Amino acid sequence: MENVEPTSSALKPVVWSIAGSDSGGGAGIGADLATMNDLACHACTVITTLTAQSSVAVNLVEPVSDEMLLAQLDTLLQDLPPKAIKIGLLANQRQIDILSRWLALELDDHNKRSGTEVAVILDPVMIASCGDRLDEDDSRLDFSPFKGLITLITPNALELGELVGQSLADMSQYHLAAQDLAQLLDTNVLAKGGGKGPAWRADAAQDIFVCTRATACSEMHQGRSFLLSSPRASNNNHGTGCTLSSAIASVMASGFVLHDAIVVAKAYVCAGIKHSYRVDEGPGPLARTSWPRELSHFPTISSLDEGPSLPVGIKFKTIGERLGLYPVVSDLPLLASLLKAGAKTIQLRIKDENDPQLEDKIAHAIALGRDYQAKVFINDYWELALKHNAYGVHLGQEDLYVADLKRIAEAQLALGISSHSYFELLLASQITPSYIALGHIFPTTTKVMPSAPQGLMKLQHYVDLFKGHYPLVAIGGIDASRIETVKRTGVDDVAIVRAVTESQQPGAAYLALSSAWEQAHVSQ
Numbered sequence: 001m002e003n004v005e006p007t008s009s010a011l012k013p014v015v016w017s018i019a020g021s022d023s024g025g026g027a028g029i030g031a032d033l034a035t036m037n038d039l040a041c042h043a044c045t046v047i048t049t050l051t052a053q054s055s056v057a058v059n060l061v062e063p064v065s066d067e068m069l070l071a072q073l074d075t076l077l078q079d080l081p082p083k084a085i086k087i088g089l090l091a092n093q094r095q096i097d098i099l100s101r102w103l104a105l106e107l108d109d110h111n112k113r114s115g116t117e118v119a120v121i122l123d124p125v126m127i128a129s130c131g132d133r134l135d136e137d138d139s140r141l142d143f144s145p146f147k148g149l150i151t152l153i154t155p156n157a158l159e160l161g162e163l164v165g166q167s168l169a170d171m172s173q174y175h176l177a178a179q180d181l182a183q184l185l186d187t188n189v190l191a192k193g194g195g196k197g198p199a200w201r202a203d204a205a206q207d208i209f210v211c212t213r214a215t216a217c218s219e220m221h222q223g224r225s226f227l228l229s230s231p232r233a234s235n236n237n238h239g240t241g242c243t244l245s246s247a248i249a250s251v252m253a254s255g256f257v258l259h260d261a262i263v264v265a266k267a268y269v270c271a272g273i274k275h276s277y278r279v280d281e282g283p284g285p286l287a288r289t290s291w292p293r294e295l296s297h298f299p300t301i302s303s304l305d306e307g308p309s310l311p312v313g314i315k316f317k318t319i320g321e322r323l324g325l326y327p328v329v330s331d332l333p334l335l336a337s338l339l340k341a342g343a344k345t346i347q348l349r350i351k352d353e354n355d356p357q358l359e360d361k362i363a364h365a366i367a368l369g370r371d372y373q374a375k376v377f378i379n380d381y382w383e384l385a386l387k388h389n390a391y392g393v394h395l396g397q398e399d400l401y402v403a404d405l406k407r408i409a410e411a412q413l414a415l416g417i418s419s420h421s422y423f424e425l426l427l428a429s430q431i432t433p434s435y436i437a438l439g440h441i442f443p444t445t446t447k448v449m450p451s452a453p454q455g456l457m458k459l460q461h462y463v464d465l466f467k468g469h470y471p472l473v474a475i476g477g478i479d480a481s482r483i484e485t486v487k488r489t490g491v492d493d494v495a496i497v498r499a500v501t502e503s504q505q506p507g508a509a510y511l512a513l514s515s516a517w518e519q520a521h522v523s524q
């Protein structure tokens, strides 16, 4: 993150951990604080329970008084309101009832007054990694008071079984149970598969993500289930669940959507396990490795729903040279004039699919590209691009499930894919495209976007992770005034609509922007 301004500590997002203390330091509040601080958040704590715990045993569990629980919540809300909350160990039913009432009344009132929506991540802790129970009595806890009040619940196999009152024998039962829990609590579910259970595999930690709804996220990723599979790194797993849930809360507090928070948190846990250490007899705690920047730590995403899925094992044409400043235009005369002005990469983006001259225009644009030895990409109409042998096609994420990707790859057409989040970047990268577009960086009026503008901070994170793996193209609201700051992130290329098309002299505008882009500095 060397290219963006450092966040002043006053601006660090506040995240709360409502959880128990693990005297052994590997899990609970200790792990949450370490995670939240490591991910550049300010961590506040609401301690629910003290546990006398080591890496091999839990010897005593003692909840704080009801007054103390409420006093911590109310005190913090007055002065240090959260951007996100992680809830861990609740030792008895009374604590569940008190906290759920507080969320329904006080937090809801805070959300309404501040016009925000604080993300609440519930890790329904029941058993420590050494196998001992952490709740005060052996009676089953009822989490239903949390219905409609939480953003995500993150049970492991054992907890999921207890929450839905079933034993889970295989992956399909695991998925059904996660869907049942999503309905029961009216929430999103991340059913973890890292520990023993039906999702366990020796070489991979597989989690099931059931997304019922998520804000500022494309419709196509909602109401769906995904399998998130990460490489398994070591058996030091003490505090894995606490770390995962507090990492999800921290990433959401930093402004990322739920899907992104989950994949970043999984990468954080994967890196933490890889670099973990043993302290004593039992499994060791996770290392703190800061914001994940290593692509191999991120999960592979696959769909668990019926219907089309992304193909595996295909690879698209590699683009040898830079795309540079890449204009995106909707009419042919403008495309011709920009090629004449010297554009070497350009896209034809016609959004009226009933345009009677659609095929003619596409065929003509492709032919012009050949004449000028330029890379002409056709947006959306991949069949026409194939028929007329275009240099390349640009597709959106939703197109990936309908287009014949195998045919496009076999015909040696280049493929560019849009992305609007870490989650979509990972999906795009799984089919090894020729480039990935990252948008929309700044507000745009060119099209209606379901996601919020990404901004430079997120762009920097995406570049840090994907640079060198694929050419990365920034798009959305980029004009002469923003060329310098965009270039400083290290992104490879920029795509531009209005700053060229709405100019009185598009050819001259293209040349000026292109030369500004080439001359702008990438900071080291």
Ligand SMILES: Cc1ncc(COP(=O)(O)OP(=O)(O)O)c(N)n1
Pocket (backbone or CB within 6 Å): 328, 347, 349, 379, 380, 394, 395, 396, 397, 416, 417, 418, 437, 438, 439, 447, 473, 475, 495
């Ligand atoms: C370079 C580049 N990036 C993103 C887009 C957007 O493509 P898509 O998501 O398919 O949306 P539409 O352009 O079809 O509205 C693009 N065209 N080019």
Ligand SMILES: Cc1nc(C(=O)O)sc1CCOP(=O)(O)O
Pocket (backbone or CB within 6 Å): 328, 418, 419, 420, 437, 438, 439, 440, 441, 443, 444, 445, 446, 447, 475, 476, 477, 478, 495, 496, 497, 498, 499
């Ligand atoms: C076509 C398009 N796709 C985007 C994406 O984020 O996928 S943003 C965008 C419009 C970019 O237009 P302008 O340069 O006028 O802001």
Ligand SMILES: [Mg+2]
Pocket (backbone or CB within 6 Å): 379, 380, 394, 395, 396, 399
């Ligand atoms: Mg498109």
